[in-house]
Amino acid sequence: MAERAHLDWFRERVAASREIEHKDAAPILAWCENLRHSIQFRADLIGLDAVRGWLRDERGNWRHQSGQFFGVEGVRVESGGLREVAAWDQPIYTQPEGGVLAMLARETPAKGVEFMLQAKAEPGNIGVLQLCPTIQSTWSNIKRAHAGKRPPMVEVLTAKAGIRIVYRAEHNEEGGRFWRKSNENVVVFLEDERVIETDTAMFYWASLSQIRQLALMDNVLSPFVKTILLPI
Known part of the structure; x- marks a missing residue:
């Protein structure tokens, strides 16, 4: 069953922040463009038989x-x-085990409610970087099946205190490409930002108004962001 004990409370906080939240998405685009020029990431198509x-x-x-x-x-x-x-x-x-798609949120007196976007590099992205949910990971990655680093920000999902789950629900992955897979969509409100252990260099706090602007632009915002925030 979907979890939404704090959803009405959070909707009230989002509505209250509309008058003070930032509306212009230009600073986010400039930040993302600077990142694009500073990272090292390359992807080329190869034959399946050559995939390690x-x-x-x-x-x-x-x-x-x-x-x-x-x-x-x-x-x-x-x-x-x-x-x-x-x-x-x-x-x-x-991929029956699915994954987690989560947006972290906070509220400050100066900017109201904000959501943490991740500038995520994926091999198939147009322009390499796309603004994605705070946490976008399969359970295989969370379990570190790749023997690499832990996915960023997953420590927040397991925090014993300092967070409030706004809502949690299972959503089908796109059924034309995935066989009976679902992802857990979550909005997490941060009551204590000290629960974050991840380096935030690839993350940006954005208002809902700014995210709406980004959604009208080509190849900037992940569709998962829109899916997670739709219930808000």
């Missing part, structure tokens, strides 16, 4: 050598006339 750490199994499906992350399998569909064609085959991602 991924193997084809006995059925011809692609899986990570750790047994975690997503797989690439085939699906056969019979639509019964509901779609453009009666039946088709296609590849599909299989």
